[in-house]
Amino acid sequence: MVSRVELFALIRRDARVEGLSVRALADRHGVHRRTVRQALGSAVPPPRKTPARSSPVTGPLREAMDEILRADLDAPRKQRHTAHRIWERLVDEHDAEIAYRTVSKYVARRRPEILLEARNRAGVMDGFVPQTHLPGQDAEVDFAEVWVNVGGVDTKCFLFTLRMSFSGKAIHRVYSSQGQEAFFAGHVAAFTELGGVPAGEIRYDNLSSAVRRVCFGRSRVETEKWVLFKSAYGVTSFYCMPGKEGAHEKGGVEGEGGRFRRRWFVPVPKIADISGLAGINDRLAAADHAEDARHIDQRTATIGQDFALEAPLLAALPVDEFDIALTTTPRVDRYARITVRQALYSVPARLIGQTVRAKLDAEELVVLHGSAEVARHPRLTTKGGQHLVLDHYLEVLAGKPGALRGATALVHARQKGWFTATHDAFWAAARAKHGDQAGTRLLIEVLLLHRRMAHAHVIAGIRVTLEAGSVSPDVVAIEARKHAAAAGSTAGDVEVEPPGPQRSRSKVVSLPERRRDSDLPPDSRPAPSVAAYDQLLSNTPKKGNAS
Structure with a gap:
């Protein structure tokens, strides 16, 4: 099938070469004479007219839907109409017989048009303006949400990011909260890693860690400790306008948080407990160094090369360390x-x-x-x-041993692996031999050994003691010392014998068992006697004869 452009080219060629009339050209190409005149007038076919289609159902309701969408411009973001809610209102308030799909398609097309109309009336035009930043001057700070698997549970954490505006060099650290202490810790880590402080402005949202009250325009009442921190490090702050109105004012760090999260937090990192965030931060520091080889947009230089230019221009770090706690x-x-x-x-x-x-x-x-x-x-x-x-509760539990079984601290100790199955075995054996209260007190004496001996040594001592059929805390202490000596380490303030020849693990035996050992030499000593002391009895004065 010949396109309209090709058709117009054929008509113009026949007219030019053969000199055919409009009627002859229309007959040859099977088109209306009006089309021939259009082709002779211009080589470009005119655009086809889109026929106006009637909408008997949507037409009467368009104004109602437009009013709802215009009212949403001033409504809170989380309380604006969805397409489903608009459809419900049309049915309830206008008795409309209209399908939800029809309303959904109209709203999806009309909502951005109404937003654009409102911006045009306000004289606001969408778009971005390229910016130029001087080296070593400006930076941006923001928190982004990230998820970390802590002990098998996905936990929301917060990624602190400080990004230099000139080079794009960014420092990232993750914390369990975005409180003031994390806010300060992120700054200290970033300034230390960069080797200095941005000499210009650092752009911020209106975080409660820094801002106590948002006043008119860009005026802010800052928290006292943030003022002290800024004074100590020589930071100059710039606060963006609240909400979406000011999001573009630090667009570099806004996009950086999401990009870094997708690159370095997928898959979700796993740690045993929240203290494992320190290990994640070590990996993030290595990731920041790896990012130095990355190119931003169409720049020919890498992030690291650009940062090398601005690093000497940073302001110096303070001599005295600021206490952020x-x-x-x-x-x-x-x-x-x-x-x-x-x-x-x-x-x-x-x-x-x-x-x-x-x-x-x-x-x-x-x-x-x-x-x-x-x-x-x-x-x-x-x-x-x-x-x-x-x-922390052992002294109290020594006087109230019955409280140990349901103690919250015991639950926490089990969860962290500090109170082990070996402790439970000792506890059960002690209660079976001495009863609940006395057996629990023996366990508490063993737990007190952890204060001056390594955890592994005490566990080893408990195991040897149980193997010997004993539940004596003294035996546990002795065996723990032996294990520490074999390991070549000391246990708190307990003296350990100098390491000697390598020996196998000793077995706790009673004296009768040792006497029965066949490999021991016979004991030729005479049996002990107290006969020599009988003479004392003859010299003792009788009762009543004492002078």
């Missing part, structure tokens, strides 16, 4: 716990009723009493969450 002075409750950021942490029971000092950073809580550290916990991000250490 949140310091509080909570009081220890009767359950030997303190509350920090709506989470509960245990401390040694001897501190019940006293005030301690807690320092909370991005991933860890350190508890001090005076100048001595008394507890260390991973940071919790769940409101009302608890992290309890069994060792």
